[in-house]
Amino acid sequence: MYDDVLLATDGSDTASKAVMQGFEIAAKFNASVHILCIGAHAEQANGETSVIDAADSAETIIQTAKQKGRDFDVGVQLAVRTGRPHQEILTYADQQGIDLLVLGTQGRTGLRKLVLGSVATSVVREATQPVLTVSKNVTNVRSTFHEFLIPTSGRPGTAAAITHGIELSAAYSARVHAVYVVDDTISRAPAYLDTVREFGREATNAVAVQSASTGVGTMRQILRGDPATKIQEYIGSHGVDLVVMGTERRTGVDRLVLGSVTERVLASAPVPVLTVRAHET
The missing domain is CATH 3.40.50.620 (HUPs)
Known part of the structure; x- marks a missing residue:
């Protein structure tokens, strides 16, 4: 059913659970995994917009994703995007032929942090592809569904x-x-x-x-x-x-x-x- 699964993450706990769930599903269907690290623009007090420096967080996410790819024996493609999170996710999904999006419903907040969370609703509203969301109340990552x-x-x-x-x-x-x-x-x-x-x-x-x-x-x-x-x-x-x-x-x-x-x-x-x-x- 799925050939290319997009896992959008900001490294938050909820997003990390979503990533793990996405890997489980990708392994089930022998699908390729796309890890998309999302940064955001922060509006400064003077009204100017600057890019949040997310390099360190993204590097940690990327290294973890590579290891998970080896653990699950699935191919992994990695990308980092900075901008309006939900739009970056939708654009990447369309450009790469993604057929399943996976993301958490609660992300990090605050200056100099990656941002993903409220964007989940926007992605679900606008994505043409199926979207799997994982809320903060999900405690277990499932290897199968019954x-x-x-x-x-x-x-x-x-x-x-x-x-x-x-x-x-x-x-x-x-x-x-x-x-x-x-x-x-x-x-x-x-x-x-x-x-x-x-x-x-x-x-x-x-x-x-x-x-x-x-x-x-x-x-x-x-x-x-x-x-x-x-x-x-x-x-x-x-x-x-x-x-x-x-x-x-x-x-x-x-x-x-x-x-x-x-x-x-x-x-x-x-x-x-x-x-x-x-x-x-």
Whole structure:
């Protein structure tokens, strides 16, 4: 599924965990690894902009990456970029034909430090490639995955994420959890809840049918409550080790809109979250 995996890092603890997770995935698919060290521009008190000197940190990251490449027996390409972090990541990914981006959701802050963190949201919003994010709450780097959670809204924008998630679960011989959350924060009227619950059954059944066609087992679940909260609870109660979610563009809006549910989940999930952008029509 993946031939070239981009690991963007600033050397922070969360980014380092993301790098390790990226190496595990690259090794699984015998993919080449691209390590991109990201520096940033700092605005001085006088309003002028200067480049943060990240040479020492970058050198440490590079040497560590070379060793990890040997440990995992994968090819490693190294690059250092200084500028607007999310734009440098996106540009590199497009130029190098990257098919999976991996990064942490919390990076270093402060003068003379590399910066990566808030840019994760921007990358997820704008990247055309799948993006795997690792939050500060992820404690373990996984050598494999067994339980995939694919939340579905039944909207066309989730189709690409569902297909990608099922294909990836098949590669890992994992099980898919197809989950639909009835959002009762909108309304608790019985007619509304019944209608939405039936829509959820149809949506999760569609995931199960698609999974079965590839030999992937599926659990279906209809939940009720705040979607982001229920997804987080489900992760913990069902041993989920990877979440796959979709992002999409809204009609008439040029910038990709990252739904509040997806954004909340990827910011604090205790497991990696893979976001997949909807196919544009």
